[in-house]
Amino acid sequence: xxxxxxxxxxxxxxxxxxxxxxxxxxxxxxxxxxxxxxxxxxxxxxxxxxxxxxxxxxxxxxxxxxxxxxxxxxxxxxxxxxxxxxxxxxxxxxxxxxxxxxxxxxxxxxxxxxxxxxxxxxxxxxxxxxxxxxxxxxxxxxxxxxxxxxxxxxxxxxxxxxxxxxxxxxxxxxxxxxxxxxxxxxxxxxxxxxxxxxxxxxxxxxxxxxxxxxxxxxxxxxxxxxxxxxxxxxxxxxxxxxxxxxxxxxxxxxxxxxxxxxxxxxxxxxxxxxxxxxxxxxxxxxxxxxxxxxxxxxxxxxxxxxxxxxxxxxxxxxxxxxxxxxxxxxxxxx
Amino acid sequence: xxxxxxxxxxxxxxxxxxxxxxxxxxxxxxxxxxxxxxxxxxxxxxxxxxxxxxxxxxxxxxxxxxxxxxxxxxxxxxxxxxxxxxxxxxxxxxxxxxxxxxxxxxxxxxxxxxxxxxxxxxxxxxxxxxxxxxxxxxxxxxxxxxxxxxxxxxxxxxxxxxxxxxxxxxxxxxxxxxxxxxxxxxxxxxxxxxxxxxxxxxxxxxxxxxxxxxxxxxxxxxxxxxxxxxxxxxxxxxxxxxxxxxxxxxxxxxxxxxxxxxxxxxxxxxxxxxxxxxxxxxxxxxxxxxxxxxxxxxxxxxxxxxxxxxxxxxxxxxxxxxxxxxxxxxxxxx
Numbered sequence: 001x002x003x004x005x006x007x008x009x010x011x012x013x014x015x016x017x018x019x020x021x022x023x024x025x026x027x028x029x030x031x032x033x034x035x036x037x038x039x040x041x042x043x044x045x046x047x048x049x050x051x052x053x054x055x056x057x058x059x060x061x062x063x064x065x066x067x068x069x070x071x072x073x074x075x076x077x078x079x080x081x082x083x084x085x086x087x088x089x090x091x092x093x094x095x096x097x098x099x100x101x102x103x104x105x106x107x108x109x110x111x112x113x114x115x116x117x118x119x120x121x122x123x124x125x126x127x128x129x130x131x132x133x134x135x136x137x138x139x140x141x142x143x144x145x146x147x148x149x150x151x152x153x154x155x156x157x158x159x160x161x162x163x164x165x166x167x168x169x170x171x172x173x174x175x176x177x178x179x180x181x182x183x184x185x186x187x188x189x190x191x192x193x194x195x196x197x198x199x200x201x202x203x204x205x206x207x208x209x210x211x212x213x214x215x216x217x218x219x220x221x222x223x224x225x226x227x228x229x230x231x232x233x234x235x236x237x238x239x240x241x242x243x244x245x246x247x248x249x250x251x252x253x254x255x256x257x258x259x260x261x262x263x264x265x266x267x268x269x270x271x272x273x274x275x276x277x278x279x280x281x282x283x284x285x286x287x288x289x290x291x292x293x294x295x296x297x298x299x300x301x302x303x304x305x306x307x308x309x310x311x312x313x314x315x316x317x318x319x320x321x322x323x324x325x326x327x328x329x330x331x332x333x334x
Numbered sequence: 335x336x337x338x339x340x341x342x343x344x345x346x347x348x349x350x351x352x353x354x355x356x357x358x359x360x361x362x363x364x365x366x367x368x369x370x371x372x373x374x375x376x377x378x379x380x381x382x383x384x385x386x387x388x389x390x391x392x393x394x395x396x397x398x399x400x401x402x403x404x405x406x407x408x409x410x411x412x413x414x415x416x417x418x419x420x421x422x423x424x425x426x427x428x429x430x431x432x433x434x435x436x437x438x439x440x441x442x443x444x445x446x447x448x449x450x451x452x453x454x455x456x457x458x459x460x461x462x463x464x465x466x467x468x469x470x471x472x473x474x475x476x477x478x479x480x481x482x483x484x485x486x487x488x489x490x491x492x493x494x495x496x497x498x499x500x501x502x503x504x505x506x507x508x509x510x511x512x513x514x515x516x517x518x519x520x521x522x523x524x525x526x527x528x529x530x531x532x533x534x535x536x537x538x539x540x541x542x543x544x545x546x547x548x549x550x551x552x553x554x555x556x557x558x559x560x561x562x563x564x565x566x567x568x569x570x571x572x573x574x575x576x577x578x579x580x581x582x583x584x585x586x587x588x589x590x591x592x593x594x595x596x597x598x599x600x601x602x603x604x605x606x607x608x609x610x611x612x613x614x615x616x617x618x619x620x621x622x623x624x625x626x627x628x629x630x631x632x633x634x635x636x637x638x639x640x641x642x643x644x645x646x647x648x649x650x651x652x653x654x655x656x657x658x659x660x661x662x663x664x665x666x667x668x
Contacts, residue, residue, distance in 0.1 A: 224594065243598045256590035260558065264577045264606040265387075272598040 005030045006308050007070045007100040014055055018319060022055065023071070023312045031104045039081040039104050042097055045308070045329040046074035046124035047315045049222075049247050050274075071099040071311075074129060076113060076120050077331075087112070094123045099311055101331055117294035125158045125326035126300040127290045133275040134162035134220070135285040137242035140278075141271045142218035144240075146171030149212050151231055154222035155196060156183040158300065158326035159244065162289070163220045164193045165298055172218075175211045177204070177227050179321050186324060191299055205230045215239075223247050225255045232259035235266045243272040247319065301325025306334070339364045340642055341404045341434040348389055352653060356389065357405070357646045365438045373415040373438050376431055379642070379663040380408035380458035381649045383556075383581050384608075405433040405645075408463060410447060410454050411665075421446070428457045433645055435665055451628035459492045459660035460634040461624045467609040468496035468554070469619040471576035474612070475605045476552035478574075480505030483546050485565055488556035490517040492634065492660035493578065495525045496623070497554045499632055502526055506552075509545045511538070511561050513655045520658060525633055539564045549573075557581050559589045566593035569600050577606040581653065635659025640668070 004027045011024045033039050054065040054072055065072055075097040079087050084107040087093065095110035097103025113123040125131065144150050150167040154160040155176025164174045164187070176187040176196040184196035195211035197204060208230050215236035221228055224246030235241075246255065263270060292298035303323035305314035311329045318327045338361045345358045367373050388399040388406055399406055409431040413421050418441040421427065429444035431437030447457040459465065478484050484501040488494040489510025498508045498521070510521040510530040518530035529545035531538060542564050549570040555562055558580030569575075580589065597604060626632035637657035639648035645663045652661045 224598075228594075246595055246598050254592060255594065256592055257594045258588060258590055260562075260589065260591045260594075261580055263604060264558075264580050264608075267606045267608060267611070268604075269606075270597060270602075270604040272601045272603075274598075274601060277601070 003030065004028065005100055005102045007098070008308060008311055009068055010055060010065050010071050011068060013057060013067070014052075018052065018055065018312075018316050020312050020316075025309055028100075030102045033081060033083055033104050036084050036106050037104050038079050038084050038087045038093075038107060038110070039102060040075070040077045040093055040095065040097060040110065041080045041102055042075040042077035042100065042331045044076045044121050044124055044304075045099055045311060045331055046076075046128070047311065047318050047327040047329065048074070048129070049245055049318065051315065052247075052319060072096065073099050074124050075103065075331075076123050076128075077103075092120050094128065099308065101308060114290075118290055121302060121304075121326075121328055122293055122300065124328060125302065126162055126293050126298055127286060129275060130158035130326060131162050131289040131298075132282055132285045133244060134159045134166060135289060136275050136278050136281055137220050137244050137273060138163050138166050138218075140281070141242035141269075141273060142167075142220055142240045144170055144172045144218045147173075148217035149173040149175065149214055149236075150218040150220070151175045151177065151208070151212065151216050151234075152220040152222070153177040153227045153231075154245070154247065154321075155187045155191075155193065156301075156324055157222065160220070160222055161187070161191045161300060161325065162298065164191055167218075168192055168194075169297075173212075173214070175208070175216075177208070177223075177231075183321075183324060186301065190301075199227055205233065208234055218242075220244060221246075224257075229257055229259050232257075232262040235262050235268055237266050239266055239268045241268060241270040243270060303327050305329045307331070337364065338362065339434055339436045341432070342642060342645055343402055344389060344399050344405050345402060347391060347401070348386075352386065352389065352646075352650050354646050354650075359643055362434075364436045367415060367417055367438050370418050370440050371438050372413050372418050372421045372427075372441060372444070373436060374409070374411045374427055374429065374431060374444065375414045376409040376411035376435055376437060376665045378410045378455050378458055378638075379433055379645060379665055380410075380462070381645065381652050381661040381663060382408070382463070383579050383652065385649065386581075386653060406430065407433050408458055409437065409665075410457050410462075411437075426454050426457075428462060433642065435642060448624075452624055455636060455638075455660075455662055456627055456634065458662060459636065460496055460627050460632055461620060463609060464492035464660060465496050465623040465632075466616055466619045467578060468493045468500060469623060470609050470612050470615055471554050471578050471607060472497050472500050472552075474615070475576035475603075475607060476501075476554055476574045478504055478506045478552045481507075482551035483507040483509065483548055483570075484552040484554070485509045485511065485542070485546065485550050485568075486554040486556070487511040487561045487565075488579070488581065488655075489521045489525075489527065489530060490635075490658055491556065494554070494556055495521070495634060495659065496632065498525055498527045501552075502528075503631075507546075507548070509542070509550075511542070511557075511565075517655075517658060520635065524635075533561055539567065542568055552576075554578060555580075558591075563591055563593050566591075566596040569596050569602055571600050573600055573602045575602060575604040577604060637661050639663045641665070 187196040197207040222245040521530040531541040
């Protein structure tokens, strides 16, 4: 092949906010595959908040992204060469092939995606890691009963929108927290939440109180910070909080929490989780999510940047909440 | 009877710290009992941190202590008159008869105490509510395995000392946090903890780090605040935190928490509880605790104030950590 691979490397760690200077776009040969391996042309790259944590070298649940290597990332693409009998040229697959146009794998870390009823990109969103994240935190930690009130932050995002729709199907009152009137409108009108509080409107606690007249029984937290503090004040006895993300603290800002007392007063259970440690639920969750998406009963939005070279900027936008729904980068010409 | 009952009423709610002016000592007739009732002469009154919460009218897990009524409190005493066939004059009983010399009950809220092998006062401590609190939080929330490191705050107290000794029996490394060299010496030498960090020495985090070389797997929290913050920095993946008390915030001081991020990074489970909501474990817990105390295998200390009139001052001392072990008030002449 005369074409080259293109890759984005992490070349320095952010001091505070992520900057374009932390990345470098390079060319590289397209990898050659050996026996048992497949070569994949990536069509979509997934951008996710967890990547911010990997960019630091602080202690975290996962190893740091090494410097001068291809940025980690979920991808969905097409098999273009195969020396593995389980994969044929033309198969659509998802995997973790990173911020690059081409990647190879021995078949153990990629999975076929049935695109007959679900579009390929959804396997990076509602029928992928974000969807399973929503499914796990909601079903295994928040575990709401019909009639309870469930709140989710970053409600217009890939995870939050799925949390709310799944909770609604369980008969809960579902309230989102999102930034801006536009996102709140989407959360209420498109995803069918009962209400959405706009944290950028500057009166989160009163708005949340109005939206949760019976208090809050379950909270799916994607952001931490002031939103978590406000929610703690509204929690009911025996409430459950799934801690999935603390995006408000990713840049190392202090995130003092003032209402921790609620954990004792209301006998709360607060649990952090990372979905990749619960692989046992993926088949069940993906089956359910795939069926809902195929039937049009689980809605999602995508914000798609065009071209690998625009991935850093799209990622910075994601961390600032500029996207609506799942942030993707399309790596092929549309 | 010519003798009078004496009672301490709550007459105002504290603004910040508890003050003697919040209480009033009054005389009242000794209650007359009706059919099915028993009259108890209280020998010991238990003073406990939870009482501070009841003095406020803020939303909490229990109703506020009403003004101008006898302060709530656990008691141990002797039946001096009975119209209930299940109780005989001379029976030792424990109950919640409040800050007063005499109380009556219909028999449903008092329980006989076998003082043949366990002293009566222990039924307010290691073989009473504090002991069961330790037992529940340790066994049902922290649930440590042999070889894990368990930390407990207020380690010289009635609850903390029992937590540590029970964890030690499970083969854990046990580290206490207590205030002052004297308390730390008791924790290590008398209760057999592996180490004790003195938070008053002004370098809690480094001391805790030294005492927990393998990190912390379980934390039984009686205090919240800066101690909780320091512990959060040392937690291992999948650690468990039982939130039993937040004594550092009882007077309404802000208690900002800075290291909440650890809940996500380390996938912690944090759970608040109140032992009176888990009555199902009391028989099992009290059986185990009673056997250990009788065998001399569960040690405890008591700080005993003399006379009902000294209860308010003893209670204020408890909130400031002036007691060592279980704080009691003796209501009879020694």
